[in-house]
Amino acid sequence: MTDVKKLIEKALEMRLYSYVPYSHFRVGAALLAKDGTIYGGCNIENASYGAANCAERTAFFKAVSEGKHEFEAIVICGGHEGTALDYCSPCGICRQVMREFCDPKTFKVILAKNEDDYKEYTLEQLLPLGFGPEDLQN
Numbered sequence: 658m659t660d661v662k663k664l665i666e667k668a669l670e671m672r673l674y675s676y677v678p679y680s681h682f683r684v685g686a687a688l689l690a691k692d693g694t695i696y697g698g699c700n701i702e703n704a705s706y707g708a709a710n711c712a713e714r715t716a717f718f719k720a721v722s723e724g725k726h727e728f729e730a731i732v733i734c735g736g737h738e739g740t741a742l743d744y745c746s747p748c749g750i751c752r753q754v755m756r757e758f759c760d761p762k763t764f765k766v767i768l769a770k771n772e773d774d775y776k777e778y779t780l781e782q783l784l785p786l787g788f789g790p791e792d793l794q795n
């Protein structure tokens with residue numbers, strides 16, 4: 658797998674692009690596709706609050722809109738503007754979007770404070786008993 662540190666660097670860079678005039682909570686993500694391409698994403702808020710998009714979904718939608726459907730890992734870096742980062746866990750909607758495209762047993766979700774301080778989970782750990790595309794097959 659591509660160096661985790663490289664993905665963390667990318668997520669931290671993407672965090673700088675977050676558009677957060679309402680929450681001031683900046684999140685960056687770096688999504689690694691199985692072909693080695695890295696897709697970055699940031700959270701993008703809106704005056705109509707419900708229209709906000711999380712960093713993770715921005716990264717997924719960028720990748721899927723370019724024809725990528727297979728992924729290995731995502732790094733997430735998030736925290737309030739001007740404060741030290743904590744481990745930022747993905748929201749339920751983002752976990753469900755991951756479930757659509759990723760194998761719960763092997764896809765890695767990495768929550769990073771910096772290049773040397775991160776925690777790694779499988780999607781299955783974060784979304785046990787999830788509902789996925791195969792559940793719609795008869």
Ligand code: THU
Binds near residue numbers: 677680711712751
């Ligand atoms: N947010 C993300 O982008 N990803 C997460 O994992 C958690 C929350 C965003 C949504 C909103 O713009 C801000 O953080 C506060 O909820």
